[in-house]
Amino acid sequence: SQKIEQNSEALNIQEGKTATLTCNYTNYSPAYLQWYRQDPGRGPVFLLLIRENEKEKRKERLKVTFDTTLKQSLFHITASQPADSATYLCALSSGTYKYIFGTGTRLKVLA
Protein backbone atom coordinates (compact mmCIF):
# COMPACT_ATOMS: atom_id res chain seq x y z
CA SER A 1 0.00 0.00 0.00
CA GLN A 2 1.03 3.61 -0.48
CA LYS A 3 3.08 4.98 2.36
CA ILE A 4 4.43 8.46 3.08
CA GLU A 5 6.88 8.84 5.93
CA GLN A 6 8.16 11.93 7.64
CA ASN A 7 10.42 12.20 10.69
CA SER A 8 8.13 11.13 13.49
CA GLU A 9 10.25 12.73 16.17
CA ALA A 10 10.33 16.46 16.67
CA LEU A 11 13.30 18.30 15.23
CA ASN A 12 14.94 20.89 17.49
CA ILE A 13 17.50 23.25 16.00
CA GLN A 14 19.23 26.43 17.01
CA GLU A 15 18.16 29.75 15.57
CA GLY A 16 20.14 30.70 12.47
CA LYS A 17 20.85 27.10 11.46
CA THR A 18 19.37 25.27 8.48
CA ALA A 19 16.52 22.89 9.22
CA THR A 20 16.19 19.86 6.94
CA LEU A 21 13.02 17.79 6.90
CA THR A 22 12.50 14.60 4.91
CA CYS A 23 9.54 13.07 3.14
CA ASN A 24 9.93 9.48 1.90
CA TYR A 25 7.33 7.55 -0.03
CA THR A 26 6.83 3.96 -1.22
CA ASN A 27 4.48 2.28 -3.67
CA TYR A 28 3.65 5.63 -5.22
CA SER A 29 4.60 7.66 -8.28
CA PRO A 30 3.74 11.27 -7.53
CA ALA A 31 3.70 13.83 -10.28
CA TYR A 32 3.46 16.66 -7.77
CA LEU A 33 4.72 17.12 -4.25
CA GLN A 34 3.65 19.96 -2.00
CA TRP A 35 4.80 21.17 1.40
CA TYR A 36 2.46 22.73 3.94
CA ARG A 37 2.94 24.38 7.31
CA GLN A 38 0.52 23.73 10.16
CA ASP A 39 0.41 25.67 13.41
CA PRO A 40 -1.34 24.25 16.50
CA GLY A 41 -5.10 24.48 16.21
CA ARG A 42 -4.96 25.78 12.64
CA GLY A 43 -5.41 24.32 9.19
CA PRO A 44 -2.39 23.59 6.96
CA VAL A 45 -1.06 26.46 4.84
CA PHE A 46 0.52 25.85 1.44
CA LEU A 47 4.22 26.68 1.05
CA LEU A 48 5.69 25.17 -2.11
CA LEU A 49 4.99 22.86 -5.02
CA ILE A 50 7.60 20.82 -6.86
CA ARG A 51 6.89 18.75 -9.97
CA GLU A 52 8.41 15.36 -10.80
CA ASN A 53 10.56 16.85 -13.57
CA GLU A 54 12.01 19.50 -11.25
CA LYS A 55 15.01 18.78 -9.08
CA GLU A 56 14.83 21.82 -6.86
CA LYS A 57 12.55 24.73 -6.05
CA ARG A 58 13.26 27.81 -3.95
CA LYS A 59 11.15 30.46 -2.29
CA GLU A 60 12.82 33.00 -0.04
CA ARG A 61 14.44 30.97 2.79
CA LEU A 62 12.80 27.74 1.68
CA LYS A 63 14.27 25.11 -0.62
CA VAL A 64 12.68 21.85 -1.71
CA THR A 65 14.31 18.99 -3.60
CA PHE A 66 12.59 16.05 -5.25
CA ASP A 67 14.45 12.83 -6.06
CA THR A 68 12.15 10.36 -7.82
CA THR A 69 14.89 7.70 -7.84
CA LEU A 70 15.33 7.81 -4.07
CA LYS A 71 11.58 8.47 -3.67
CA GLN A 72 12.37 11.33 -1.37
CA SER A 73 11.84 15.06 -0.95
CA LEU A 74 13.93 17.26 1.29
CA PHE A 75 12.63 20.54 2.70
CA HIS A 76 15.16 23.09 3.92
CA ILE A 77 14.65 26.28 5.91
CA THR A 78 17.79 28.39 5.96
CA ALA A 79 18.58 30.98 8.64
CA SER A 80 15.81 29.48 10.76
CA GLN A 81 13.89 31.65 13.20
CA PRO A 82 11.72 30.81 16.23
CA ALA A 83 8.71 31.89 14.12
CA ASP A 84 9.44 28.92 11.82
CA SER A 85 8.44 26.56 14.64
CA ALA A 86 5.48 24.53 13.40
CA THR A 87 4.56 21.14 11.94
CA TYR A 88 5.49 20.66 8.31
CA LEU A 89 3.52 18.29 6.10
CA CYS A 90 4.32 16.89 2.68
CA ALA A 91 1.47 16.02 0.33
CA LEU A 92 1.68 13.95 -2.85
CA SER A 93 -0.52 13.73 -5.92
CA SER A 94 -0.22 11.46 -8.93
CA GLY A 95 -1.71 14.26 -11.01
CA THR A 96 -5.32 13.88 -10.08
CA TYR A 97 -7.26 15.86 -7.52
CA LYS A 98 -6.30 13.48 -4.73
CA TYR A 99 -3.63 14.55 -2.26
CA ILE A 100 -2.14 12.12 0.24
CA PHE A 101 -0.48 13.68 3.26
CA GLY A 102 2.43 12.52 5.34
CA THR A 103 2.30 12.38 9.13
CA GLY A 104 4.16 15.67 9.50
CA THR A 105 7.32 16.66 11.32
CA ARG A 106 7.27 19.07 14.25
CA LEU A 107 10.05 21.64 14.05
CA LYS A 108 11.14 23.75 16.99
CA VAL A 109 13.64 26.54 16.48
CA LEU A 110 15.37 27.51 19.71
CA ALA A 111 16.30 31.13 20.33
Next chain:
Amino acid sequence: GAGVSQTPSNKVTEKGKYVELRCDPISGHTALYWYRQSLGQGPEFLIYFQGTGAADDSGLPNDRFFAVRPEGSVSTLKIQRTERGDSAVYLCASSLTPGWGQGGTGELFFGEGSRLTVL
Protein backbone atom coordinates in the same frame (compact mmCIF):
# COMPACT_ATOMS: atom_id res chain seq x y z
CA GLY B 1 -15.41 35.71 3.47
CA ALA B 2 -11.83 35.67 2.31
CA GLY B 3 -10.99 32.17 3.48
CA VAL B 4 -12.56 28.77 4.05
CA SER B 5 -14.97 28.92 6.96
CA GLN B 6 -15.89 25.90 9.09
CA THR B 7 -18.53 25.64 11.78
CA PRO B 8 -18.72 24.71 14.55
CA SER B 9 -15.10 25.10 15.60
CA ASN B 10 -15.73 22.69 18.47
CA LYS B 11 -18.39 20.06 18.92
CA VAL B 12 -18.81 17.77 21.91
CA THR B 13 -21.41 15.05 21.57
CA GLU B 14 -22.39 11.79 23.12
CA LYS B 15 -21.88 8.39 21.59
CA GLY B 16 -24.75 7.50 19.27
CA LYS B 17 -25.74 11.07 18.43
CA TYR B 18 -25.96 12.66 14.98
CA VAL B 19 -23.55 15.46 14.01
CA GLU B 20 -23.32 17.93 11.12
CA LEU B 21 -20.20 19.88 10.26
CA ARG B 22 -20.39 22.76 7.80
CA CYS B 23 -17.84 24.14 5.35
CA ASP B 24 -18.09 27.38 3.38
CA PRO B 25 -15.34 27.39 0.72
CA ILE B 26 -13.65 30.31 -0.99
CA SER B 27 -15.96 31.87 -3.54
CA GLY B 28 -15.29 30.54 -7.03
CA HIS B 29 -13.51 27.38 -5.89
CA THR B 30 -15.22 24.43 -7.55
CA ALA B 31 -13.20 21.74 -5.77
CA LEU B 32 -13.97 20.95 -2.15
CA TYR B 33 -12.34 18.35 0.11
CA TRP B 34 -12.98 16.90 3.53
CA TYR B 35 -10.07 15.51 5.52
CA ARG B 36 -9.87 14.06 9.01
CA GLN B 37 -6.86 14.62 11.25
CA SER B 38 -6.17 12.72 14.43
CA LEU B 39 -3.64 13.89 17.00
CA GLY B 40 -0.07 13.55 15.76
CA GLN B 41 -1.18 12.43 12.29
CA GLY B 42 -1.43 14.05 8.91
CA PRO B 43 -4.77 14.84 7.26
CA GLU B 44 -6.56 11.73 5.99
CA PHE B 45 -8.61 12.08 2.80
CA LEU B 46 -12.35 11.51 3.17
CA ILE B 47 -14.19 12.90 0.14
CA TYR B 48 -13.78 15.20 -2.85
CA PHE B 49 -16.45 17.28 -4.59
CA GLN B 50 -16.19 18.76 -8.03
CA GLY B 51 -19.12 21.14 -8.17
CA THR B 52 -22.19 19.52 -6.68
CA GLY B 53 -21.18 15.92 -7.17
CA ALA B 54 -19.00 13.74 -4.98
CA ALA B 55 -16.29 12.73 -7.45
CA ASP B 56 -14.51 10.50 -4.95
CA ASP B 57 -15.89 9.33 -1.60
CA SER B 58 -13.45 6.45 -1.21
CA GLY B 59 -12.05 7.84 2.04
CA LEU B 60 -15.32 7.79 3.97
CA PRO B 61 -14.73 5.13 6.65
CA ASN B 62 -18.21 3.60 6.59
CA ASP B 63 -21.84 4.32 5.79
CA ARG B 64 -22.31 6.40 8.94
CA PHE B 65 -20.47 9.18 7.13
CA PHE B 66 -22.11 11.18 4.37
CA ALA B 67 -21.42 14.55 2.78
CA VAL B 68 -23.41 16.83 0.50
CA ARG B 69 -22.81 19.97 -1.52
CA PRO B 70 -26.23 20.68 -3.04
CA GLU B 71 -25.51 24.02 -4.74
CA GLY B 72 -21.83 23.59 -5.45
CA SER B 73 -20.74 25.88 -2.67
CA VAL B 74 -21.38 25.10 1.01
CA SER B 75 -20.82 21.49 2.05
CA THR B 76 -22.05 19.56 5.06
CA LEU B 77 -20.38 16.46 6.50
CA LYS B 78 -22.90 14.30 8.34
CA ILE B 79 -22.01 11.62 10.85
CA GLN B 80 -24.69 9.29 12.17
CA ARG B 81 -24.52 7.21 15.35
CA THR B 82 -21.23 8.75 16.38
CA GLU B 83 -18.58 6.58 18.02
CA ARG B 84 -15.66 7.54 20.25
CA GLY B 85 -13.29 6.66 17.40
CA ASP B 86 -14.82 9.45 15.32
CA SER B 87 -13.18 12.01 17.60
CA ALA B 88 -10.77 14.07 15.48
CA VAL B 89 -10.39 17.41 13.74
CA TYR B 90 -12.36 17.52 10.51
CA LEU B 91 -10.71 19.79 7.96
CA CYS B 92 -12.30 21.25 4.88
CA ALA B 93 -10.27 22.58 1.95
CA SER B 94 -11.12 24.17 -1.37
CA SER B 95 -9.15 24.82 -4.53
CA LEU B 96 -9.41 26.08 -8.08
CA THR B 97 -9.85 23.37 -10.67
CA PRO B 98 -7.80 22.45 -12.55
CA GLY B 99 -5.12 23.33 -10.06
CA TRP B 100 -2.18 22.04 -12.04
CA GLY B 101 -2.66 23.77 -15.35
CA GLN B 102 -0.98 26.95 -16.58
CA GLY B 103 1.60 26.99 -13.85
CA GLY B 104 -0.92 26.46 -11.07
CA THR B 105 0.29 25.06 -7.78
CA GLY B 106 -2.72 22.88 -6.95
CA GLU B 107 -2.79 24.70 -3.64
CA LEU B 108 -5.39 23.58 -1.13
CA PHE B 109 -6.87 26.31 1.06
CA PHE B 110 -7.82 24.84 4.41
CA GLY B 111 -10.24 26.04 7.02
CA GLU B 112 -9.39 26.03 10.72
CA GLY B 113 -11.18 22.74 11.22
CA SER B 114 -14.02 21.44 13.38
CA ARG B 115 -12.84 19.57 16.45
CA LEU B 116 -15.25 16.73 17.21
CA THR B 117 -15.19 15.01 20.57
CA VAL B 118 -17.43 12.00 21.11
CA LEU B 119 -17.88 11.11 24.77
